[in-house]
Amino acid sequence: MARKPWMPRIARWHIWLGWVVGIPILMWMVTGLFMVARPIEEVRGTHLRKELPEEPLVLPGSQLASADMEMKEMRAIMQDGRPVAILTAMDGTVMRVDMASGAPIPAIDAAAARRITEQRIEGGERVESVRLFAADEVPFDFRREMPVWQVTLDGGVHVYIGRDTGEIEAVRTRWWRAFDFMWGLHILDPQTREDTSHPLLIALAALGTIGALLGCVLMFRRRKAKVAAP
Known part of the structure; x- marks a missing residue:
């Protein structure tokens, strides 16, 4: 029984597939090269911001942000049915204060972290x-410099609750961690997974663009038909 000519058939499929995906691949390469050509800080205009000395937050007549407290910012939220101010000092320390009484609220413990998770996360009781x-x-x-409670749930979900804020700062699923790993490979930065513009990435993006462009050009090359021998 004669063997099926798989290689010519695969070659024909490859040609037709090239016509379908060639232009999108070239587009992805060109746009990708454009996006990694400059650091993201430069794209966002961060380099244009002037470095000015920070001024402490002062609210006249307020005990929460007086001149001697050296506060950087104050955020007002509701926690457990009461208004709470989350205060960030100029040195980066964070504390909570009951806005009605002005009394400081202690940092949350493990039991409070469990309770917050149960209240605010689906399946939060499966700790x-x-x-x-x-x-x-x-x-x-x-990857944020702040003291946090990590509450691990069934299914590999990590809920991060700020020790000093009492707020859910992040939720990380197994899918998120897989996505984060793939992102690190995508930008060729598996260690920090944040550098989207570095020489290796730019060079390979440029080579990929050239390769995709040449591939699109070759699709228009006319091939001579093979004549079968008599």
């Missing part, structure tokens, strides 16, 4: 572990 991380030891899937 596997609760662990406190210092600001300089946070897990890689959080």
